[in-house]
Amino acid sequence: xxxxxxxxxxxxxxxxxxxxxxxxxxxxxxxxxxxxxxxxxxxxxxxxxxxxxxxxxxxxxxxxxxxxxxxxxxxxxxxxxxxxxxxxxxxxxxxxxxxxxxxxxxxxxxxxxxxxxxxxxxxxxxxxxxxxxxxxxxxxxxxxxxxxxxxxxxxxxxxxxxxxxxxxxxxxxxxxxxxxxxxxxxxxxxxxxxxxxxxxxxxxxxxxxxxxxxxxxxxxxxxxxxxxxxxxxxxxxxxxxxxxxxxxxxxxxxxxxxxxxxxxxxxxxxxxxxxxxxxxxxxxxxxxxxxxxxxxxxxxxxxxxxxxxxxxxxxxxxxxxxxxxxxxxxxxxxxxxxxxxxxxxxxxxxxxxxxxxxxxxxxxxxxxxxxxxxxxxxxxxxxxxxxxx
Ligand code: SF4
Numbered sequence: 001x002x003x004x005x006x007x008x009x010x011x012x013x014x015x016x017x018x019x020x021x022x023x024x025x026x027x028x029x030x031x032x033x034x035x036x037x038x039x040x041x042x043x044x045x046x047x048x049x050x051x052x053x054x055x056x057x058x059x060x061x062x063x064x065x066x067x068x069x070x071x072x073x074x075x076x077x078x079x080x081x082x083x084x085x086x087x088x089x090x091x092x093x094x095x096x097x098x099x100x101x102x103x104x105x106x107x108x109x110x111x112x113x114x115x116x117x118x119x120x121x122x123x124x125x126x127x128x129x130x131x132x133x134x135x136x137x138x139x140x141x142x143x144x145x146x147x148x149x150x151x152x153x154x155x156x157x158x159x160x161x162x163x164x165x166x167x168x169x170x171x172x173x174x175x176x177x178x179x180x181x182x183x184x185x186x187x188x189x190x191x192x193x194x195x196x197x198x199x200x201x202x203x204x205x206x207x208x209x210x211x212x213x214x215x216x217x218x219x220x221x222x223x224x225x226x227x228x229x230x231x232x233x234x235x236x237x238x239x240x241x242x243x244x245x246x247x248x249x250x251x252x253x254x255x256x257x258x259x260x261x262x263x264x265x266x267x268x269x270x271x272x273x274x275x276x277x278x279x280x281x282x283x284x285x286x287x288x289x290x291x292x293x294x295x296x297x298x299x300x301x302x303x304x305x306x307x308x309x310x311x312x313x314x315x316x317x318x319x320x321x322x323x324x325x326x327x328x329x330x331x332x333x334x335x336x337x338x339x340x341x342x343x344x345x346x347x348x349x350x351x352x353x354x355x356x357x358x359x360x361x362x363x364x365x366x367x368x369x370x371x372x373x374x375x376x377x378x379x380x381x382x383x384x385x386x387x388x389x
Pocket of ligand 1: 052053054087088089090212307331333334335336337
């Protein structure tokens with residue numbers, strides 16, 4: 001395995017630090033090029049149109065790489081994790097395996113870290129990889145939150161984006177470096193972002209972005225929703241990627257307890273505690289998965305697995321913290337996304353479901369304009385003390 005170059009789908013900025021963590025552990029790794037028209041063309045050619053949009057995109061990205069000159073099947077592999085619950089994500093790697101086999105690429109493995117042990121034995125790399133990868137994920141969550149919080153009010157246009165690009169590279173470098181330095185890098189990152197001159201900070205309506213993890217964090221696939229909201233006078237907070245890992249930890253703890261597996265229970269609990277500890281040291285805080293499930297409990301039973309319960313819990317948490325509107329990003333026909341959309345009718349706040357199938361256009365712009373108008377009105381009715389700065 002060590003000789004194979006692992007290609008990682010460019011789901012979000014975190015892919016860069018994941019690749020860095022793999023390289024630090026001796027596994028050659030590279031993030032696939034950004035999704036483009038060619039991705040969609042290839043993805044649609046080998047799918048029926050009924051699959052989830054992230055499946056079409058990631059399959060297209062794999063096939064684009066395979067058809068590139070110089071691709072070596074003997075020295076390459078792809079990464080596609082799994083998940084369980086009422087959702088099709090667990091089938092991605094199996095279906096992609098079938099497609100690669102039919103195209104004659106039987107010898108190209110797809111590595112699939114398993115959600116059942118909360119990705120604990122990721123590719124046989126153990127604790128060191130897991131911890132490095134986790135620190136990278138948290139650091140990039142923080143980077144994205146800082147950029148999204150500060151960019152809408154920046155005095156010099158482009159300053160936050162410039163810092164974002166710089167620190168994404170610095171975080172990856174710190175994860176990959178032998179002597180680490182991630183804590184120092186994150187400290188400097190915060191200092192530099194907070195030093196950016198701002199105009200009237202925090203006065204714009206805060207829009208919470210929840211929903212399907214691949215699309216909500218992938219501007220190339222979600223019609224660049226964050227920028228659209230900013231253009232219409234809002235600021236955003238997107239549910240962090242790290243949220244999912246706390247949720248899978250909790251699932252592992254719960255399942256171990258049900259199966260009476262003290263070993264699994266202890267392993268999962270310890271991993272969760274260490275992750276929480278690292279997150280605190282990096283200066284990032286978020287509600288626990290348990291809190292999100294509790295918030296969502298009037299609408300969904302706690303055993304309802306998958307992203308729906310997290311999206312509802314996170315939306316309610318953001319509303320508690322002064323969000324003036326919620327956008328639910330969902331791939332067209334997404335099962336958890338449809339559940340969230342149905343429940344949202346009972347939540348009193350401007351709410352916009354954005355269903356993505358790769359053909360978004362003017363219709364979205366018009367709906368977004370109306371939504372932002374509602375959010376601005378809603379904001380006037382929210383006491384300022386509740387607002388997230
Ligand atoms: S979350 Fe939705 S889009 Fe993603 S795999 Fe599950 S059903 Fe498909």
